[in-house]
Amino acid sequence: MPAHGNGSGPGGTAGLAVDDLRVDLDGTATDVVSDISFRCPAGGAVGIVGESGSGKTTVGLALLGYTRPGMSIRSGRVVIDGTDLLSLAPALATRARGRTISYVPQEPAKALSPAMRVGRQIAEMLDGQADGQVLRDRVAAACQAAQLPVDPGLLRRYPHELSGGQQQRVAIAMALAADPRVVVMDEPTTGLDVMVQARLLDVIRRIRAETGTSIVYISHDLGVVRSLVDYVVVLYGGRIVEEGSVDEIFRSPAHPYTRRLIAAVPRIDGPRLPLRGIPGSAPQPSTRPPGCPFAPRCGLVIDQCEQQMPPPTSTPGGQVRCWRAGETEPDPAGTAPTAGRAGRPELSPAVELLTLTDLHATYRQKISLLRGSRDTATVAVASLSLTIDDGECVALVGESGSGKTTIARCVAGLHKWASGQMTFAGSPVPADPRKRGSALRRSIQMVFQDPDGSLNPRMQVDELIGRPLKRNFNLAPRARTARVTELLDLVHLPASYLHRYPAELSGGEKQRIALARALGARPRLLVCDEITSALDVAVQASILELLMELRGELAMAMLFISHDLAVVRAISDRVVVLRAGVVRESRATDELFAAPQDTYTSELLAAVPDLLPEDYSGFASQL
Numbered sequence: 001m002p003a004h005g006n007g008s009g010p011g012g013t014a015g016l017a018v019d020d021l022r023v024d025l026d027g028t029a030t031d032v033v034s035d036i037s038f039r040c041p042a043g044g045a046v047g048i049v050g051e052s053g054s055g056k057t058t059v060g061l062a063l064l065g066y067t068r069p070g071m072s073i074r075s076g077r078v079v080i081d082g083t084d085l086l087s088l089a090p091a092l093a094t095r096a097r098g099r100t101i102s103y104v105p106q107e108p109a110k111a112l113s114p115a116m117r118v119g120r121q122i123a124e125m126l127d128g129q130a131d132g133q134v135l136r137d138r139v140a141a142a143c144q145a146a147q148l149p150v151d152p153g154l155l156r157r158y159p160h161e162l163s164g165g166q167q168q169r170v171a172i173a174m175a176l177a178a179d180p181r182v183v184v185m186d187e188p189t190t191g192l193d194v195m196v197q198a199r200l201l202d203v204i205r206r207i208r209a210e211t212g213t214s215i216v217y218i219s220h221d222l223g224v225v226r227s228l229v230d231y232v233v234v235l236y237g238g239r240i241v242e243e244g245s246v247d248e249i250f251r252s253p254a255h256p257y258t259r260r261l262i263a264a265v266p267r268i269d270g271p272r273l274p275l276r277g278i279p280g281s282a283p284q285p286s287t288r289p290p291g292c293p294f295a296p297r298c299g300l301v302i303d304q305c306e307q308q309m310p311p312p313t314s315t316p317g318g319q320v321r322c323w324r325a326g327e328t329e330p331d332p333a334g335t336a337p338t339a340g341r342a343g344r345p346e347l348s349p350a351v352e353l354l355t356l357t358d359l360h361a362t363y364r365q366k367i368s369l370l371r372g373s374r375d376t377a378t379v380a381v382a383s384l385s386l387t388i389d390d391g392e393c394v395a396l397v398g399e400s401g402s403g404k405t406t407i408a409r410c411v412a413g414l415h416k417w418a419s420g421q422m423t424f425a426g427s428p429v430p431a432d433p434r435k436r437g438s439a440l441r442r443s444i445q446m447v448f449q450d451p452d453g454s455l456n457p458r459m460q461v462d463e464l465i466g467r468p469l470k471r472n473f474n475l476a477p478r479a480r481t482a483r484v485t486e487l488l489d490l491v492h493l494p495a496s497y498l499h500r501y502p503a504e505l506s507g508g509e510k511q512r513i514a515l516a517r518a519l520g521a522r523p524r525l526l527v528c529d530e531i532t533s534a535l536d537v538a539v540q541a542s543i544l545e546l547l548m549e550l551r552g553e554l555a556m557a558m559l560f561i562s563h564d565l566a567v568v569r570a571i572s573d574r575v576v577v578l579r580a581g582v583v584r585e586s587r588a589t590d591e592l593f594a595a596p597q598d599t600y601t602s603e604l605l606a607a608v609p610d611l612l613p614e615d616y617s618g619f620a621s622q623l
Contacts, residue, residue, distance in 0.1 A: 014041055015040050015043075015214040016039065016046075016063075016078070016080055016182045017078075017080075018037055018077070019079070020035060020036070020077070021035075021073070021075075021076030021077075022075045023073055024071065024072055024074040025071060025285060026072055030285050030286055031074070031238060032238055033055040033058050033238040034239065035239060036240060038243060040182070040214045040215070042214055043211075043214065044214055045214070045216075045231075046214075046229060046230070046231045048219075049218075049222060049235070050220075051281075052220070052506055052508070052536050053281070053283075054238070054282055055237075055238040055239075057186055057218065058238075060218050063101060063184055064085070064101055064102075064184065080182055085100065098178045099178040099179075100180055100181055101184065102125075102178070102180040102183050104172055104183060104184070104185040105171060106186050106188065107191075108167040108171040109159060109164070112159040112170065112171065113159070114160060118155055118158070118162065119155030122142055125177035139173075142174070143155075143173050145172075145173065145210070145211070146172040163196075164192055165200065165400070168189070168192065169200065172185075172200075172203060172207075176213075180213065182214045182216065183207070184216045185216065185217050187218060187220070189201070191530075193400045193563040195607050196400065198609075201609065215228075217229055220536035221537075222262060223265065223609040225246070231245060231318075232244060232246050234258050234261070236282065237282060237288050239293055239321070241322065242258045242318070243319060244320075245317035248316055249317065254315050255322045256294065256299065256300050256324075257297075259329070260276075260329075262615070264538045264541035265611060266566035266567050268593065268608050269610065277539065277541040277542025278542070280297040281508070282506075290306070290308075290309075291304070291308050292305045310322055352388075353524060353557050354387065354388040355421075355422070356386050357422075358384070358420040359381055359417055360382060360383060360418045360420050361380050361407070361418055362378060362380060363380050379581055380403045380581055381403040381406050382580075384420070384581070384582075384583060386586065388525065388557050391551065391557055392557050392558075393557070393573050393574075394557075394558070394574045394576060396578060397576070398577060399579065402578040403580070403581035404561045404578060407578075408446065408561055411525075412444055412527050413436050413441060413444065414446070416432055416433060418431075425524070427440075441521075442522065444524070445519070445525075446528075449531060451502070451507070451514045452502065454514055455510060455513060456502075458501075459501070460498065461488070461501075464513060464517060465484045465487055465488075465520055468517060468520055469483055472521055484498065484520075485498070487516040487517075487519060487520050490516065491512040491513075491516045491519070491546060492542075492546065507534060508536075508539030511535065512543070519550070522554075524557060527559045527561075528547070530561055533564065544570055544571055565608050566610065572589045577598065577604070584598045584600045584601060
């Protein structure tokens with residue numbers, strides 16, 4: 001693919017320039033994001049970070065002239081190589097999308113057409129620009145740039161026949177097909193395992209180096225941002241609160257919010273510093289305070305913060321908007337939990353709670369043939385054995401397809417294993433989930449990765465949590481409401497949430513509701529399947545804090561599944577490494593991370609993008 005040439009840095013003229021961008025809620029004077037200005041040179045990469053609800057995706061879509069329903073671009077300029085996209089006539093703006101600027105979505109499975117072969121979807125991005133052999137060559141070049149094999153068999157597949165990593169690379173190939181000058185990537189690696197993520201990040205780096213394409217990378221994964229971009233824009237409450245070079249932002253953050261974000265990142269190596277969430281939640285546009293949007297959650301707040309948004313002031317690597325930039329924030333609690341100290345309750349002696357012996361599990365898979373299709377049994381887990389003691393947290397890690405979720409579903413009673421044995425609290429567990437008794441079903445509860453998929457959108461919180469209480473314990477309405485309120489308090493949510501619907505909650509709040517529902521059964525074992533993978537680092541830290549706290553209070557064991565090895569290090573006592581359904585290594589967490597014995601474990605750890613040892617070493621101890 002042709003190269004575009006290089007710019008001169010964040011202030012250069014080539015590439016992307018965004019000035020005073022503002023997006024409003026329709027029919028109101030309320031802005032969703034405002035005063036957004038930054039630069040991304042040709043061949044450069046800018047990272048946009050912040051909590052859920054901070055306006056990251058709104059900014060990313062607005063760069064293409066799009067908004068979500070109910071919003072409109074009120075003002076601003078998005079200039080690419082001298083052309084303001086927001087001033088173009090509709091037909092010209094449509095033509096610019098994909099050719100001048102393109103977009104890679106967070107969830108390609110939802111963005112790709114399920115009824116169209118992937119080769120045709122890539123070719124559609126070149127509609128009218130090429131045909132015949134030229135079209136095939138352009139599609140092949142886009143696939144090569146995205147590190148997809150130029151294989152007619154792959155291009156004839158439908159999206160559901162590809163892995164998550166392949167789907168994401170198809171989305172990247174589509175974004176690159178028309179040789180755009182700027183590519184906006186919105187959480188492109190969220191939900192992917194570390195090996196696939198590492199390969200995709202290499203693809204993005206190669207695109208920058210070989211084509212001179214500018215990258216705007218939106219992510220809540222600060223480790224990825226640290227390893228990929230040159231310049232960082234920190235959003236909060238629809239405002240840029242800090243921006244600067246990647247080294248300056250991560251080593252010497254000036255804004256209290258940026259400092260809290262970085263301190264919330266779990267580490268895969270180095271000292272185990274306190275891991276803390278940020279109390280409260282990001283404001284909605286309609287409830288944003290008149291001054292600094294972070295003021296209600298900030299430990300440095302003064303009257304001026306609540307009355308007036310601070311103007312930008314220069315920092316060595318960029319600028320910050322804070323009346324007390326660089327000052328040390330006091331710790332009002334003084335007793336924050338420490339990452340990596342899992343907080344397992346002291347039990348004497350250790351008692352085996354769950355035992356799996358030679359577990360073998362399969363799943364049915366439909367294989368497409370030239371004429372029709374056929375079902376086949378695919379091995380997901382082969383001869384797996386493991387134990388979990390009372391109060392212990394055991395983590396399962398490995399690539400997608402390694403069998404982690406299948407094991408969780410077998411334990412939780414959602415999947416029938418083919419052979420092997422399972423015992424719980426000394427009693428055998430039947431392979432057929434329908435033969436489990438009610439006491440066993442209550443004792444093992446599962447929290448899923450996607451709370452949107454597990455919470456009924458038509459039920460309010462009191463019914464979501466209270467319905468299982470009625471079924472399991474036959475509680476009367478008044479007692480049930482009291483118990484729901486207790487559970488909300490347990491997960492640090494107020495009773496005012498009783499009559500809210502899931503759509504009225506943030507991602508972290510939804511996950512807390514799912515956790516409260518599981519805890520209502522008073523389980524002895526909690527199965528957590530990627531429950532923090534889609535959460536920003538601040539909310540993730542809060543959920544991890546909560547889980548460690550609940551383990552201490554309830555003496556509850558956990559089976560914790562995650563592709564985020566830094567999170568695993570923060571919460572688990574023991575780690576089981578899986579590959580293709582087989583255990584490759586099982587050791588105490590500290591031992592495994594300090595000196596992995598299996599080569600595959602070493603590969604997993606090496607693939608994790610992490611903060612550098614010198615990052616936040618000078619300020620984290622002050623938080």
